Amino acid sequence: MDWNPAAPPRPGEEIDAARIGAWLGKDVTVAQFPAGHSNLTYLVRAGGEEYVLRRPPFGTQVKTAHDMGREFRVLSKLHAVYPPAPKPYAYCEDPSVIGAPFYLMERRHGTVIRKETPRELEESPDLCRRLSQSMVANLALLHSVDFEAAGLKDLGKPEGYVRRQIEGWSKRWTVAQTGPVPEMDELAVWLAARMPTESGAAIIHNDYKLDNMLLDPTDLTRITGVLDWEMATVGDPLMDLGTALSYWVEPTDPPEFLEARLAPTATPGFYTRAEAVERYAEITGRDVSGIAYYYVYGLFKLAVILQQIYYRYAHGLTRDHRFAGFGGVVLSLARQGVRAISSSR
Secondary structure, eight states, X not given: OBOOOOBSOOTTOOOOHHHHHHHXXXXXXXXXXXXXXXXXEEEEEETTXXXXXXXXXXXXXXXXXXXXXXXXXXXXHXXXXXXXXXXXXXXEOOTTTTSSOEEEEEOOOOBBOOSSOOHHHHTOHHHHHHHHHXXXXXXXXXXXXXXXXXXXXXXXXXXXXXXXXXHHHHHHHHHHOSSOOHHHHHHHHHHHHTOOOOOOOEEEOSSOOGGGEEEETTEEEEEEEEOOOTTOEEEOHHHHHXXXXXXXXXXXXXXXXXXXXSSOTTSTTSOOHHHHHHHHHHHHOOOOTTHHHHHHHHHHHHHHHHHHHHHHHHTTSOOOGGGGGHHHHHHHHHHHHHHHHHHTO
């Protein structure tokens, strides 16, 4: 279990504490939350207070995915209507301070669960099931937010959302390739040929997964925070559900897919993907009969995201050796997508 600790910044990802201090008008110290894969997250201590600083990754080639100003504006309105969203405090668009735009938000405390199963869950299938219930209910809660009343109507363009996503991620795959993966090309063709019309419009997180949540350490079923809002928008909620399912492994999955897991949802007691979909449908009343399409989309999108990160590593734009094996994970995700197409599940 990860208690979300901060550590000294990784080599090459240091930021200048003196410059941040001058910007804040306080003496500060800086540490880094080391587990993230995309935007970089730091702990800033200043005058007895703690803040979380978010900035784009070094060497990124995808500027629109790391718009700190947009993420700050989203949280500025969302935290008031969706309690798990942290409150942002200040935004700096001047890249001369630390080399890129950044913002500060409140620090929330909680437990983060990553790939391995913590003892508390391993010993309690009932706890796993109730955590599954909380995860699905919390996603449904997000999708129920009245985005117009919250002042977030301009966050996205729901009409044509599915088409833009399929075309956009397919283009990003082409740009980020470091070698041929025929399975990814097959998924791109299949998704383009079967695009559904939008199922509705909602605020969607676009990277909803277990390790983007803070959990109450005294009650792991209580979600105290949802993090990483860089891809949030207004769009089709079933696309968000499909993305969430792409992280959701289960015991009957092939060994290579289980090995590539990013969450311990194959632990006894957790919902299967089908159970998670069924529960989501019960809460929201949405038609989920075509969920196989959205699941394949989620796998394809996740594979592209990891490939973009691997591209940065392969081209020496980051020295974070956690990314060295991402090429293999991309292949595993693509093969899972092909299996889902074959079984229509």
